[in-house]
Amino acid sequence: MKKKxxxxxxxxxxxxxxxxxxxxAFFMMFAxxxxxxxxxxxxxxxxxxxxxxxxxxxxxxxxxxxxxxxSASANILTYILIAIGIVCAVVSLFGRGGxxxxxxxxxxxxxxxxxxxxxxxxxxxYTKLEGDLKxxxxxxxxxxxxxxxxxxxxxxxSVLAGVAALVPLFVKSK
Numbered sequence: 001m002k003k004k005x006x007x008x009x010x011x012x013x014x015x016x017x018x019x020x021x022x023x024x025a026f027f028m029m030f031a032x033x034x035x036x037x038x039x040x041x042x043x044x045x046x047x048x049x050x051x052x053x054x055x056x057x058x059x060x061x062x063x064x065x066x067x068x069x070x071s072a073s074a075n076i077l078t079y080i081l082i083a084i085g086i087v088c089a090v091v092s093l094f095g096r097g098g099x100x101x102x103x104x105x106x107x108x109x110x111x112x113x114x115x116x117x118x119x120x121x122x123x124x125x126y127t128k129l130e131g132d133l134k135x136x137x138x139x140x141x142x143x144x145x146x147x148x149x150x151x152x153x154x155x156x157x158s159v160l161a162g163v164a165a166l167v168p169l170f171v172k173s174k
Contacts, residue, residue: 011168031150109162116155
């Protein structure tokens with residue numbers, strides 16, 4: 001009987017670690033997800049900026065340049081998937097939901113981790129400049145955007161949380 005208890009406790013501990021990793025990934029939405037150096041200034045955009053939109057005004061030779069980052073539903077989906085993964089892991093921690101909830105948690109957390117690494121491809125910069133200057137400015141922003149620490153750490157922790165949520169399925173006693 002003692003061996004069953006140890007396996008059950010190990011499964012719960014690993015699920016708690018998974019939830020902790022998922023919470024770290026979720027709160028990376030406030031850290032810089034993308035960084036760009038445009039017009040000699042370094043601009044950083046948090047995950048919230050990229051998910052829900054952002055307006056930045058920069059002084060340039062042609063006056064004030066207003067850059068907008070429009071929200072992308074896939075960037076919002078990243079945080080929704082992490083929240084779903086956390087909820088499914090918490091419910092499965094209390095022994096509810098059967099065997100399907102841990103699989104939903106794993107799938108949503110790993111998908112969110114992949115979306116974290118696609119943050120740059122999913123953002124849509126826009127500016128009010130006209131003509132060729134507008135196209136050149138937008139292409140410069142897209143070329144200069146690099147993944148920030150928030151997206152990298154969030155992606156790693158989200159994937160780790162997904163893997164950790166999978167482990168209790170194989171450790172649980174019968």
